[in-house]
Amino acid sequence: MNTKLKYRHELKFMINRQQYFIIRQRLKSIVEQDAHVGPTGEYHIRSLYFDDINNTALHEKLGGIRDRAKYRIRIYNNSDNLIHFEKKVKFNDYIAKLKEPLTRDMYNSIVSGNFEVLNVPDKPLLRELYYEMRNNLLRPKVIVDYVREPYVCHNGNVRITFDKELRTGLNSTDIFDEALNSVPAIDDHLIILEVKYDEYIPEYIRAALQLEGLNQQSASKYVICRKYLKTNTWEDY
Template identity: 75%
Template structure:
């Protein structure tokens, strides 16, 4: 593992609304709401995922490759005040994230095919993106859209999220479109539960989650949405 990165545990489960109500009611008494959550305890996430000319990220996930990366641009509540280009790194059962902020103009330039905005030699991740786009034809593939209900705990640096209403944009890279033509990509009764933590998961949270009654999934939102669109890919221009 790269010692400069902070790797964390990540567990994913597909649960139904009955399980969601039971677990979330327990967690409300044990954990804090994420400070970024709105009045309903939620916020909206929209990500534009990228893949290369051979759809490496998609095929490695489907093929069960344990060490892999994914690239995405992420925004919140369909606003442009916070835009990040992110790389999610998976090593065995651990995950890490590298990210750099983008301006709206930089985002628009990248979508238009002007990758020179990424050529910033003092920022290794930006240079990595520049090389991926110019040499491996990293391109936007699919929009992933959902509502997140997050809980946090300082003990173990635990973060538990319920991701609801998973939707995908139909052949669009316009993540700032508030009227995006999107469709549900997962059964409407299903929610993705994610449990992230550092060295340990406190016992009282384990008890509240009752993980032994849940089936762990490899619930990649990117793959779910790509499979929903039947592996359609973008034309490179």
């Protein structure tokens, strides 16, 4: 365990539309919406996930390995104003995230196969990515696309998100591809509820969520989209 990282708890649930409307109605009077949402109370997230030549991230998740990591580039609302390369770390029941900003030119270089832009001595994450791409053939694998409705509670530093309209790209791994053919990766009536917190969930939040009555599962958007591609295209892993 890297003690320099800030680890948090993460719970995931797959819920239907009816459960979503009930839970959201309870939450609205007791928590705040994230400050970054637009007029609809949502924002759009698109990520490009990477994996190595052995599909290590995919197989470790499918195999139930508890300590693992995933790499992704993430943008918001289809804009290049904010581009991050992120490493999400899982340790037992805790998660942590490292990230570094990218410019659009850096992104273009990476997806075209020029990894030298990551060879930055004073940026440990970028250097790690450079090593992974040079030595383990870390490469783009799949686009993960969804709409997020986020809420926050300062007590316990709780973050509650409803992730809707999960889609993946069929014909491209370029997150800025204007001709991207994105298709639903799960049934439209399903929504992924995520609850992240530091040490505790306040009882009034727990009561509103009624977590005990929900079906907790390890709903990895990356795995869902990779499985969709395997089922509906010629992709093999």
